[in-house]
Amino acid sequence: MRKQLWLFSVVLAFALIAAACGGDSDDDTTTTTAAAGDSTETTAAATETTAATETTAVPAVDTNVGLVYDIGGRGDQSFNDSAAAGLDKATAELGITPSEASANNDGSNREELLNLQADESDLVFGIGFLFGDPMLAAATASPDVNFGIVDGFIEGAPENVAMLLFAEEQGSFLVGVAAAMKSEAGHVGFIGGVNMELIQKFEAGFVAGVHAVDDAIVIDRQYITEPPDFDGFNDPASGKVIAQSMFEGGADVVYHAAGGSGNGLFQAAKEYSDANGTKVWAIGVDSDQYLTAGDDVKDYILTSMLKRVDVSVYNTIKEQADGMFAGGVKIFDLSVDGVGYSVTGGFIDDIVADLDDWKAKIVSGEVVVPSTP
Amino acid sequence: MGKKLFYVLAAPLVAVGVALFISSIVLLFAGANPLSAYQNMWEFGTRLETLIETLNRATPLYLSGIAVAIGFRMNLFNIGIEGQYVLAAIIAAKVGAEINLPPILHVTVIIVVAMIVGAFWSGLAGFLKVTRNVHEVISTIMLNAIAVSGIVSYLLSIWDVPDASLDTALKEIPESGWMPSLNGFVEIFTRDIKRVELWGFILVAAAVGVAYHVLINRTRVGYDLRASGENAPAAEASGTDPKKMIMAAMLLGGAVAGLVGLPELLGDAHEYNLRFTRGLGFAGIAVALLGRNHAVGIAIGAFVFGWLDRASGVLEVRGDAPREIVAIMQGVIILAAVIAYAVVERKRREDEAAAAAAATAQVLAERQAAKEQGGAS
Numbered sequence: 001m002r003k004q005l006w007l008f009s010v011v012l013a014f015a016l017i018a019a020a021c022g023g024d025s026d027d028d029t030t031t032t033t034a035a036a037g038d039s040t041e042t043t044a045a046a047t048e049t050t051a052a053t054e055t056t057a058v059p060a061v062d063t064n065v066g067l068v069y070d071i072g073g074r075g076d077q078s079f080n081d082s083a084a085a086g087l088d089k090a091t092a093e094l095g096i097t098p099s100e101a102s103a104n105n106d107g108s109n110r111e112e113l114l115n116l117q118a119d120e121s122d123l124v125f126g127i128g129f130l131f132g133d134p135m136l137a138a139a140t141a142s143p144d145v146n147f148g149i150v151d152g153f154i155e156g157a158p159e160n161v162a163m164l165l166f167a168e169e170q171g172s173f174l175v176g177v178a179a180a181m182k183s184e185a186g187h188v189g190f191i192g193g194v195n196m197e198l199i200q201k202f203e204a205g206f207v208a209g210v211h212a213v214d215d216a217i218v219i220d221r222q223y224i225t226e227p228p229d230f231d232g233f234n235d236p237a238s239g240k241v242i243a244q245s246m247f248e249g250g251a252d253v254v255y256h257a258a259g260g261s262g263n264g265l266f267q268a269a270k271e272y273s274d275a276n277g278t279k280v281w282a283i284g285v286d287s288d289q290y291l292t293a294g295d296d297v298k299d300y301i302l303t304s305m306l307k308r309v310d311v312s313v314y315n316t317i318k319e320q321a322d323g324m325f326a327g328g329v330k331i332f333d334l335s336v337d338g339v340g341y342s343v344t345g346g347f348i349d350d351i352v353a354d355l356d357d358w359k360a361k362i363v364s365g366e367v368v369v370p371s372t373p
Numbered sequence: 374m375g376k377k378l379f380y381v382l383a384a385p386l387v388a389v390g391v392a393l394f395i396s397s398i399v400l401l402f403a404g405a406n407p408l409s410a411y412q413n414m415w416e417f418g419t420r421l422e423t424l425i426e427t428l429n430r431a432t433p434l435y436l437s438g439i440a441v442a443i444g445f446r447m448n449l450f451n452i453g454i455e456g457q458y459v460l461a462a463i464i465a466a467k468v469g470a471e472i473n474l475p476p477i478l479h480v481t482v483i484i485v486v487a488m489i490v491g492a493f494w495s496g497l498a499g500f501l502k503v504t505r506n507v508h509e510v511i512s513t514i515m516l517n518a519i520a521v522s523g524i525v526s527y528l529l530s531i532w533d534v535p536d537a538s539l540d541t542a543l544k545e546i547p548e549s550g551w552m553p554s555l556n557g558f559v560e561i562f563t564r565d566i567k568r569v570e571l572w573g574f575i576l577v578a579a580a581v582g583v584a585y586h587v588l589i590n591r592t593r594v595g596y597d598l599r600a601s602g603e604n605a606p607a608a609e610a611s612g613t614d615p616k617k618m619i620m621a622a623m624l625l626g627g628a629v630a631g632l633v634g635l636p637e638l639l640g641d642a643h644e645y646n647l648r649f650t651r652g653l654g655f656a657g658i659a660v661a662l663l664g665r666n667h668a669v670g671i672a673i674g675a676f677v678f679g680w681l682d683r684a685s686g687v688l689e690v691r692g693d694a695p696r697e698i699v700a701i702m703q704g705v706i707i708l709a710a711v712i713a714y715a716v717v718e719r720k721r722r723e724d725e726a727a728a729a730a731a732a733t734a735q736v737l738a739e740r741q742a743a744k745e746q747g748g749a750s
Contacts, residue, residue: 066690099690099691102689105652106650107650108637108650113690133646134648138568141567155536155538229522229526
């Protein structure tokens with residue numbers, strides 16, 4: 001029994017180490033290179049800054065921006081990376097000094113990291129609605145620092161908090177229209193990462209978009225996990241299994257709002273198409289996934305629902321640098337291109353006119369997209 | 374005595390040393406400067422606020438470690454702490470939000486509910502082992518999945534209070550059910566604490582630690598537990614019912630596990646929501662191993678793990694290193710500790726065995742002598 005305990009401990013220790021390394025290798029290109037080039041990165045950023053100040057008329061204000069990602073951090077090819085893109089752009093173009101951190105594996109130190117960033121920054125971001133309560137506390141404790149939260153609505157938020165909200169349902173509506181118009185089987189699918197309010201907005205918009213084109217189209221809907229289990233955002237294997245069953249059940253266009261699990265959908269679309277000789281489509285989410293997914297699967301990505309977290313982060317930093325920061329709710333919807341769809345790959349060029357029609361109707365208020373399924 | 378102290382201290386010190394060494398190599402490979410990383414971590418980690426954060430982190434880790442250790446003492450791998458505490462927390466949070474009682478009573482009811490739920494869920498695994506001989510590792514893993522992905526998911530969906538934010542959260546516990554912060558007490562000795570609060574539940578955790586130590590070392594039940602764990606047949610022969618002991622260990626461990634989520638719930642969140650910290654049940658296994666199932670050892674283990682976790686936030690913010698380095702350090706500490714313990718333990722056992730052999734030989738010789746005497750008369 002004692003031997004067993006010993007063996008068990010060794011296995012546990014290895015599991016811990018493997019988990020740590022696993023986290024690294026997942027986002028190989030990002031975390032490790034970021035780590036490897038950490039010192040170089042900062043110097044590169046510094047030279048970029050100086051270069052920028054030399055060439056263009058960048059505002060000379062020295063703005064420190066601290067950004068706290070949620071669990072997973074940079075390299076999730078989805079939500080966090082979109083925020084990172086906004087920060088990188090601001091670093092290159094505005095000459096701000098960035099600092100990044102990500103919540104620990106159980107997310108229990110969000111408030112600590114916000115406070116830590118607030119000590120050294122003029123503007124602090126929390127990426128994701130889970131930063132709500134921690135940010136309320138941190139922003140109240142540091143009234144001289146400005147804060148920005150992506151996806152978060154904080155009741156009774158102080159004036160130094162900008163709440164950056166997105167009309168995911170509007171973007172999802174448009175890709176729903178695209179799915180309906182491109183589906184030959186009259187059968188489409190939706191895969192959600194975790195069954196919670198935020199992702200239900202994607203589902204609601206998609207369903208409304210599909211049915212706006214044709215009420216008779218069948219829609220399969222499935223979530224990978226239920227809260228409190230958040231694995232659904234990073235479980236490509238399950239994403240693939242669900243996508244396979246949808247394709248085999250007759251769906252020929254499947255939209256995902258499942259973060260990293262979406263890669264499983266892309267794989268399934270490719271494999272099903274290869275095996276059956278009929279092309280089925282996947283629809284990406286958050287960023288233009290034709291550009292971020294692998295070369296072997298990108299030709300199966302019909303379009304992507306764009307959620308411009310990068311724009312919201314960049315704009316807020318710019319306001320801060322210009323001394324124009326304003327707190328409160330900021331909605332990024334179709335009217336400001338805060339959400340939208342991608343055309344890379346050219347697969348939906350023939351229906352862009354229709355999509356733009358629908359877009360105009362939504363912007364004008366003629367069509368109101370529901371945000372709950 | 375000096376030798377005994379050496380046995381106790383050698384292993385953890387070696388473990389931390391080895392961990393520092395290996396982490397330095399990893400940091401160097403990552404292109405970071407280990408010295409500046411450690412220096413930043415030390416400076417940040419010794420701030421009063423960080424130490425308070427560390428204690429807040431260590432409190433649930435400690436409770437989880439004790440819950441695991443109760444099973445370990447009986448040679449039971451109760452790895453179901455995870456499911457037990459998450460289930461206990463959500464039910465306790467719901468009960469706490471629905472009732473309205475005077476302050477101390479309110480908190481007491483929440484604590485008791487959490488302990489009952491934890492004990493019940495853990496008791497299921499004990500029951501399966503006693504009646505059907507199902508190994509507790511299998512049953513507790515299954516029960517974890519059922520609790521977290523099944524029951525808690527379902528309860529979240531039916532108990533969610535709809536509001537404007539995207540968060541899924543239960544109703545808030547009224548203020549009479551909160552655990553007051555200990556900042557006022559700490560500030561008697563220190564400067565004012567900024568922004569963080571020392572959760573009052575640390576007192577409950579300390580009481581649990583004392584109770585655990587007394588129970589295991591000073592009571593009949595504790596003796597029977599340890600005896601069954603170290604040598605089940607011998608314990609049974611001396612009149613200890615192993616089934617009763619298994620149930621006792623599982624129920625007690627589960628009751629303590631039920632407390633793991635409460636420091637956060639009563640001290641900070643005051644509601645069960647999607648932010649509720651999970652994974653503490655598994656972290657507790659590491660802490661119990663590091664602390665060698667000893668009440669004080671587990672406290673040290675919990676503090677070390679808590680400190681590493683909290684002080685490491687500065688690494689990324691200052692651009693020293695990715696925070697994953699901390700997970701590597703924690704893993705290496707356990708690995709090194711386990712190996713160091715095994716080496717020290719073998720040495721101690723050899724010494725003990727030699728002593729026991731000598732003692733046995735003496736007893737045998739005496740018996741032989743007595744027998745001969747009896748035969749003669």
